[in-house]
Amino acid sequence: MSRHDVVVVGAGMAGLTAAVRLAEGGATVLVLAKGVGATHLSPATIDVLGYAPDRVDRPLEALAAFAERHPGHPYGVVGAAGVAAAVPWFAERFADGPLAPYAYTGTADENLLLPTAVGVLRPSAVVPETMAGGDLRDGGEVCVVGFRALKDFHPRLAADNLSRHPGVTARGIELDCVPEGRVDVNALGFARAFDDAAFRKDVVARVAGRLHAEERVAFPAVLGIADPHAVWSELQDRLGRPVFEIPTLPPSVPGMRVFATLRERLRRAGSRVVLNNVVTGAEHRGGTVTGVRARVGLRDVVHGADWVVLATGGFASGGVELDSRWAGREVALGLPVAGIPAPGEERFGPAYFGEHPMARAGVAVDADQRPVGADGARVFDNVLVAGATLAGAEPWREKSGEGISLATGHRAAGLILDAAGSAQRSAVAATEG
Amino acid sequence: MARLQADVLIIGGGATGAATAWDAALRGFDVVLVDRADLAEGTSGRFHGLLHSGGRYVVKDRVAAEECVAENAIVRRILPDAVEDTGGLFVTTPDDDPAYGDRFMEGCRAAGLPAEEIPVAEALRMEPRLNPGIQRAFTVPDGAIDVWKSVWSLAAGAAAHGARILTYHKVLDLHVGDGGVTGARVRNELTGEELDIEAGFTLNASGAWAAQIVHMAGIEGIGVIPGKGIMIAMNHRLVNTVVNRCTMPADGDILVPIRTVSAIGTTDIRAADPDEIPVTQQEVDQMLDGGERLVPGLRQARALRVWAGVRPLFQDDRSGPAAADTRDVSRGHAVVDHAERDGVRRLLTMSGGKLTTMRLMAQDLVDAMCRQLGDERPCRTEHERPPGHEDGRHMQIGDRLRRREATLRDEQLICECELIGRSRLEQTMQTRGTLNLDDVRRQLRLGMGPCQGGFCIYRATGILHGVERLDGEEASASLTSFLQERWKGVWPILYGDQLRQARLDDWIFQGLLDVEHLPEAAAVVPDEELSAS
Numbered sequence: 001m002s003r004h005d006v007v008v009v010g011a012g013m014a015g016l017t018a019a020v021r022l023a024e025g026g027a028t029v030l031v032l033a034k035g036v037g038a039t040h041l042s043p044a045t046i047d048v049l050g051y052a053p054d055r056v057d058r059p060l061e062a063l064a065a066f067a068e069r070h071p072g073h074p075y076g077v078v079g080a081a082g083v084a085a086a087v088p089w090f091a092e093r094f095a096d097g098p099l100a101p102y103a104y105t106g107t108a109d110e111n112l113l114l115p116t117a118v119g120v121l122r123p124s125a126v127v128p129e130t131m132a133g134g135d136l137r138d139g140g141e142v143c144v145v146g147f148r149a150l151k152d153f154h155p156r157l158a159a160d161n162l163s164r165h166p167g168v169t170a171r172g173i174e175l176d177c178v179p180e181g182r183v184d185v186n187a188l189g190f191a192r193a194f195d196d197a198a199f200r201k202d203v204v205a206r207v208a209g210r211l212h213a214e215e216r217v218a219f220p221a222v223l224g225i226a227d228p229h230a231v232w233s234e235l236q237d238r239l240g241r242p243v244f245e246i247p248t249l250p251p252s253v254p255g256m257r258v259f260a261t262l263r264e265r266l267r268r269a270g271s272r273v274v275l276n277n278v279v280t281g282a283e284h285r286g287g288t289v290t291g292v293r294a295r296v297g298l299r300d301v302v303h304g305a306d307w308v309v310l311a312t313g314g315f316a317s318g319g320v321e322l323d324s325r326w327a328g329r330e331v332a333l334g335l336p337v338a339g340i341p342a343p344g345e346e347r348f349g350p351a352y353f354g355e356h357p358m359a360r361a362g363v364a365v366d367a368d369q370r371p372v373g374a375d376g377a378r379v380f381d382n383v384l385v386a387g388a389t390l391a392g393a394e395p396w397r398e399k400s401g402e403g404i405s406l407a408t409g410h411r412a413a414g415l416i417l418d419a420a421g422s423a424q425r426s427a428v429a430a431t432e433g
Numbered sequence: 434m435a436r437l438q439a440d441v442l443i444i445g446g447g448a449t450g451a452a453t454a455w456d457a458a459l460r461g462f463d464v465v466l467v468d469r470a471d472l473a474e475g476t477s478g479r480f481h482g483l484l485h486s487g488g489r490y491v492v493k494d495r496v497a498a499e500e501c502v503a504e505n506a507i508v509r510r511i512l513p514d515a516v517e518d519t520g521g522l523f524v525t526t527p528d529d530d531p532a533y534g535d536r537f538m539e540g541c542r543a544a545g546l547p548a549e550e551i552p553v554a555e556a557l558r559m560e561p562r563l564n565p566g567i568q569r570a571f572t573v574p575d576g577a578i579d580v581w582k583s584v585w586s587l588a589a590g591a592a593a594h595g596a597r598i599l600t601y602h603k604v605l606d607l608h609v610g611d612g613g614v615t616g617a618r619v620r621n622e623l624t625g626e627e628l629d630i631e632a633g634f635t636l637n638a639s640g641a642w643a644a645q646i647v648h649m650a651g652i653e654g655i656g657v658i659p660g661k662g663i664m665i666a667m668n669h670r671l672v673n674t675v676v677n678r679c680t681m682p683a684d685g686d687i688l689v690p691i692r693t694v695s696a697i698g699t700t701d702i703r704a705a706d707p708d709e710i711p712v713t714q715q716e717v718d719q720m721l722d723g724g725e726r727l728v729p730g731l732r733q734a735r736a737l738r739v740w741a742g743v744r745p746l747f748q749d750d751r752s753g754p755a756a757a758d759t760r761d762v763s764r765g766h767a768v769v770d771h772a773e774r775d776g777v778r779r780l781l782t783m784s785g786g787k788l789t790t791m792r793l794m795a796q797d798l799v800d801a802m803c804r805q806l807g808d809e810r811p812c813r814t815e816h817e818r819p820p821g822h823e824d825g826r827h828m829q830i831g832d833r834l835r836r837r838e839a840t841l842r843d844e845q846l847i848c849e850c851e852l853i854g855r856s857r858l859e860q861t862m863q864t865r866g867t868l869n870l871d872d873v874r875r876q877l878r879l880g881m882g883p884c885q886g887g888f889c890i891y892r893a894t895g896i897l898h899g900v901e902r903l904d905g906e907e908a909s910a911s912l913t914s915f916l917q918e919r920w921k922g923v924w925p926i927l928y929g930d931q932l933r934q935a936r937l938d939d940w941i942f943q944g945l946l947d948v949e950h951l952p953e954a955a956a957v958v959p960d961e962e963l964s965a966s
Binding site for chain 2: 401
């Protein structure tokens with residue numbers, strides 16, 4: 001049986017954040033995950049709060065009132081201070097990360113309005129430098145460039161909808177550059193193509209002469225995976241104007257950049273991520289977990305730990321499940337699931353964009369992020385829950401997913417480091433006394 | 434108002450209407466078919482896909498059983514490419530009386546249905562997921578039929594013989610004069626334009642909506658009670674053979690493998706309105722319990738989509754052969770002769786029936802018309818194949834994959850679940866000229882696989898935007914209406930893996946694309962405001 005100070009379950013935004021902060025704080029950490037996490041699906045913008053339900057321009061200011069209106073929301077647990085601390089911490093991880101000088105920009109004080117692949121202006125707070133040039137709060141002219149071989153991005157559709165926003169003029173062009181001669185290439189394939197100087201040169205040659213004087217240029221978020229800063233800078237230089245990326249359907253290239261950066265930070269701090277580990281339960285003495293059981297292939301392995309951070313995601317990631325008799329289950333540790341309507345009551349409503357009674361289901365926690373049952377009592381003293389597993393939020397509609405994952409992962413690590421530090425101090429005090 | 438003339442006006446573009454158009458066109462009549470929506474969008478497109486052997490009816494409805502026996506063989510012959518020869522099993526579950534099997538076999542013999550009792554062990558070898566507690570098993574020639582393919586090729590065949598197929602044309606009124614019906618006023622639901630159709634004869638093949646149509650000719654005393662049946666598509670071929678419960682027809686007792694899924698059905702619940710047939714969670718539970726009885730563990734499988742259709746259960750005050758109002762009465766069909774019943778000539782209504790006997794229903798309807806017209810022309814549909822079935826080969830589960838593999842390196846795959854390539858999609862959009870992605874779904878199965886459009890809807894919208902040269906507003910309307918249509922079929926069955934899928938789709942549409950906040954449709958500014966500013 002291996003033994004670590006902390007086992008983190010899940011390798012998405014929340015799990016990696018908690019793990020890096022813990023490892024950099026001196027803890028020995030093991031990240032167990034079934035597979036790569038939600039980073040590979042996510043647009044990789046740090047959305048703190050975009051709609052509540054009206055559009056939010058200044059998320060940090062709006063947080064306190066928002067949390068008050070939604071009791072049990074993760075933002076009520078971490079508070080604005082938790083978000084304010086976590087966001088700059090995240091951006092700093094990129095400073096001398098493996099993709100540096102690729103950087104994040106922006107603050108949680110205000111939202112930018114960035115185009116989506118269907119041409120909506122979407123509020124995001126902190127974003128890759130390669131996306132920030134798409135901020136259209138003050139309008140502007142945009143030429144959206146796409147590729148016929150990339151079926152997951154439709155530049156003319158995006159441009160037509162962008163032009164419906166006041167002050168925005170946009171048009172789309174589609175290029176026939178075909179990496180490796182294939183007709184069907186996904187975002188990662190294009191990102192690899194952009195890492196190649198010859199491909200970039202070809203793209204620039206096809207675009208340069210077609211631009212209007214005031215236009216900025218948008219590309220799908222595929223501008224390089226090995227050295228995105230260099231790819232983006234070169235395109236800006238050669239086209240002589242701002243260039244920016246628009247996130248599109250998974251796999252998410254900017255999300256992979258986040259994963260690569262955090263995993264490398266973790267490695268440098270002496271810890272690691274181990275995939276293909278399905279956590280199936282906890283060994284515990286009363287309310288204290290002593291280790292987690294993980295299935296690797298056909299074997300069950302127990303990893304001992306003083307602390308566990310559970311960050312397996314929500315229903316979308318398979319961290320929480322619902323069976324056909326409408327019983328909810330947290331899959332890794334068997335924690336209770338809150339927010340599922342009783343039998344006979346409506347779980348979902350008939351209008352897609354309407355209200356859905358079970359939209360906020362998940363694991364409920366107390367002020368210290370410990371899981372609680374229906375009676376409010378802690379289930380385990382040394383398990384902390386972070387990210388989309390948490391009950392109380394509607395991350396996609398609120399545009400709050402990454403903010404919640406980042407802030408709750410960051411805070412979970414802080415709570416553990418504090419508790420371990422004070423335990424160590426009292427141990428030292430006891431010896432000295 | 435624009436005018437159109439025809440020998441025959443057919444109202445309803447479901448299986449009955451399409452088969453009737455094919456039949457009448459083959460006999461040389463000049464045909465116009467109208468439907469208020471798309472082909473097979475009503476009851477026909479919302480059934481389980483079972484090509485009946487007749488086994489379901491042998492005990493209590495001999496006539497219906499005999500019709501099925503004959504028509505099953507004919508449909509296989511004339512629409513082979515829409516039929517998968519799955520074969521069928523009737524099984525006695527632990528909850529059923531084994532003695533019913535004897536009545537079943539006796540009924541099969543009487544109806545001429547080739548059924549055979551096989552040892553339980555052999556049935557379990559054929560279908561390993563079957564309930565191991567079954568007590569008896571019988572084989573029958575059931576099959577699976579692709580209803581869209583059938584209806585489209587019947588309509589295409591009719592069109593090839595001169596028929597005009599007008600989808601999205603709603604009947605507003607029937608013209609009555611000279612002791613009978615002389616045509617109808619219809620409205621193009623896409624453009625709002627009205628059209629006058631002068632017809633020598635009118636055939637009402639509108640199924641659950643038939644009473645609404647005949648009321649327009651002042652005919653009273655006919656009602657149609659919509660009998661709601663729900664079905665759930667499970668994401669696997671849990672069985673490769675149609676599995677029926679060997680008992681009196683009940684809820685959730687048929688499991689049909691159709692293409693890459695299997696459909697469990699069905700219920701029979703009276704609905705107030707054929708256009709209002711919501712599915713309840715309780716009905717879903719009933720279906721799943723029924724399915725568990727046939728295939729234990731069905732609840733753990735992934736449910737893809739649920740839908741409801743309405744059987745047309747006729748009620749006639751002058752209780753004739755057409756009277757029918759519960760599951761216990763004939764699933765057979767009858768032609769209502771309004772000249773005889775109501776003194777209204779040149780109008781016939783098809784009542785009752787089922788998809789398996791669509792060809793026979795069409796034949797009976799057109800025969801009755803010929804008799805009234807005194808213009809007997811022989812029916813040719815028993816041997817003639819409509820377009821798309823020339824090679825006479827049955828559909829096979831691997832056909833699509835084989836076709837797809839041939840073009841793998843040359844063509845983008847737009848819908849991975851249903852293996853739809855870009856050129857096929859663009860071609861369909863061009864020929865249909867529709868802005869409604871749901872029309873494309875019915876024709877190509879776009880978005881009908883496990884991800885329920887999570888990945889292909891955005892792509893299809895982008896492609897539609899280009900093909901049809903739409904503006905952002907029109908394209909966005911297509912996108913959001915398709916999302917709503919898709920949601921309608923999934924929200925009552927969101928549990929297990931399909932809930933996970935739905936959340937991933939939310940991630941894409943709400944999180945990544947933020948479809949919810951697409952710009953509002955441009956408001957029309959009144960003239961005064963323009964001049965004031």
